[in-house]
Amino acid sequence: MPTVEEGHTGHGTAEDLLDGVADWGPTLCHLGIFHLVPVTFELGIPLVARWMNDPAVAAFWDLAGPEIRTTRHIRVQLQGGGRSVPCLGVLNGTPMSYWEIYRADLDPLARYYPALPHDTGLHLLIGDARDRGRGVGGILLRTVAELVLDKRPSCPRVVAEPDVRNAASLSVFSTSGFECAGELDLPWKRAALMIRNRAIPYPLTPYPRFPDEDDL
16 A cells, blocks of 8 residues: 555646546445545544554555644545545445545556556455455445446456455455466565456456455
């Protein structure tokens, strides 16, 4: 995960580069009703900051510490020209996950892989430990990837770059329709490039599964 200083940046007036994430509305999944609700300075930051201080999250997001650290990270996105939308994942009325929906082709990530126009990237975390290890992450990841492809007709694929050390995350992506397209040496981490195409080719060639980890 990029640090605050290395995250999504941009200049100029904000515009809609992600086809109105705020208007996508709730969607039905196997767990109930799921809704991506954009984070604002008035909504969500204290909760996200608390999640960032969970040791299991802090190991990969590098945002543990005072709430101002999370606030600065989110401010970079909110002032980034519309290239990234930070969201709470609300399941059956309860905020329980954090998502960043971003234009991967306009992100620093595009310097390190052959980006296609309108590639859409995902960062995510499951907030509370009680929601991990039960398959929740995989269901929501598939739901959000399909939502992105449905709401963004110009998007050819969904991409992600989990840390290669994050066994749980790699397993979830590999069983949620994402293929591993190789590894990337990013300035902030070594990452697996995971890609979810519109037409998923079979058989998949997923990142090797870690049998002792089955969820985010």
